[in-house]
Amino acid sequence: MRSAIVGATGVVGQEMLALLENSPLGKEPPLLVASPRSAGKQFSFRGESLTVQGLDSNLDLSGIDVALFAAGGSTSREWAPRFVEQGVAVVDNSSAFRLDDGVPLVVPEVNGEVIPSGPAIIANPNCSTIILLMALKPIWHLGPERLVVDTYQAVSGAGIAGLDALERESSGGEFLPGEPFPFPIHGNLFPAIGEADGDGVTVEERKMLDECRKILSAPDLVVQGTCVRVPVARCHSLAATLIFDHEDQERLTKAREALQGANGVIFEEDPGNPPTPGPLSGAHPVSVGRLRAPFADSLQLWIVGDQVLKGAALNTVQIAESWSRTVG
Ligand SMILES: NC(=O)c1ccc[n+]([C@@H]2O[C@H](COP(=O)([O-])OP(=O)(O)OC[C@H]3O[C@@H](n4cnc5c(N)ncnc54)[C@H](OP(=O)(O)O)[C@@H]3O)[C@@H](O)[C@H]2O)c1
Structure with a gap:
């Protein structure tokens, strides 16, 4: 081979x-x-x-x-x-x-x-889709009907040119429009990854919707959110809210049990120790933390993954x- x-x-x-x-x-x-x-x-x-x-x-x-x-x-x-x-x-x-x-x-x-x-x-x-689905798969059987996912995406998601832009601007160099970003990235962030369509949804946001539907064979699944480029070299972070059609006081426990030991996932139970991009650069598993259910019809979680590796x-x-x- x-x-x-x-x-x-x-x-x-x-x-x-x-x-x-x-x-x-x-x-x-x-x-x-x-x-x-x-x-x-x-x-x-x-x-x-x-x-x-x-x-x-x-x-x-x-x-x-x-x-x-x-x-x-x-x-x-x-x-x-x-x-x-x-x-x-x-x-x-x-x-x-x-x-x-x-x-x-x-x-x-x-x-x-x-x-x-x-x-x-x-x-x-797409890298964000993979990272999201690694965390979602173990709890998918709980039956969410709608996902709200905001992403915080590293510059290396735009390849060598993205890394170069952050390095150049961080060391006092000028912002070069379109090389590759539309806005400065040093000391900044922007909610615009790819062009927006007629509904105002960007290419990156549309990818997450379409690809989740295809991979999960769930053509009616709603995935909405905002994809944001942040001045981080590597690892994408996602804030995900899963919304269900009924309240369930046991759902948080069920989700916690399902995430413990899930294949390719590190589950951080301590809310004071959420996964962050820096230490996870180079890690193979996706990390999930801040699992919570302040309302009984939803679950919230924070997900970080090395988008160059698992993504x-x-x-x-x-x-x-x-x-x-x-x-x-
Ligand atoms: N970076 C990420 O986190 C990430 C995540 C998921 C998916 N992807 C996807 O992976 C692909 C590569 O991304 P990247 O971040 O690695 O980009 P990159 O750092 O800019 O590297 C691009 C690569 O493509 C080669 N290339 C460019 N034009 C070519 C051509 N005409 N024929 C042959 N090779 C050519 C380049 O070769 P030269 O050095 O010779 O120009 C280089 O090896 C993209 O489709 C991207 O969307 C990237």
Whole structure:
């Protein structure tokens, strides 16, 4: 089993490379691919030096079984189908195919059973969606009918350019509009991640609604909230309120029991010790804290996850590992 990383020089691609060092998918060194301007760059893998190949029609995919794409939507749209035509399964981090019929959208702990075998495109959900669903899955059986989720999203969610912007502005450099943010980020935050549609809902907010509905097979689920970019380097935080159609005095206890020991989740019971982004940078599990029910028809929780790992690279590698088990 040999893999390729497309977007290997980026924030997500670099984490994929590190994760493959300890994955059965990395037994053979992966093929590293990025834009032609990165061709020739070298990265170390298990003590060996690997050279980045530029993505063009001369790229040799022989021997590659699965490709992990983290190179943006337009690259995925153009190249993922070509990889599949050449017999390579693609796990794609972009939003290009997430809502397409016939393309599974997967968080392995939530709906891993939809992973197909054979060469196909499999989509990795949006980072906030993954982090939300990791916390929601253990308590989903309690039957919420409406979610209100506000996100506090790290700058690295916008890739290397996002990290560069925070670093530049923090060290006295000027704000460069659109590179990549529409507003200054140092000493600031802004509730505008992607363009707003006719209802005033941003692209990022719409993704959370559409993707939760698809992954949970819940077409009528309401997910609403505000996605906010904050001057944090890494880890997204989410404030979630789950609203139910009836009051239940036992619901808090049931939720607490369900979150204790949930797969891929650290549940922090002490309200005085909520999860925060700094210490969780680099963590694989998603952390949940401040679980509370001040009103008997709802539950509130605070969720923090490393969006480069479980929100992107780790979830992708986990999908690819599951896929590899389906093909033997
Ligand atoms: N960052 C996150 O937290 C996060 C979370 C979930 C999903 N994602 C998604 O993951 C993808 C990558 O994000 P990122 O944050 O890693 O971005 P990034 O740091 O900006 O890296 C982008 C990568 O894509 C490559 N690339 C750009 N144009 C290309 C082309 N024409 N052909 C081949 N490769 C090309 C870049 O190569 P060069 O270095 O050669 O330009 C680089 O390796 C995006 O679709 C993003 O939406 C990101």
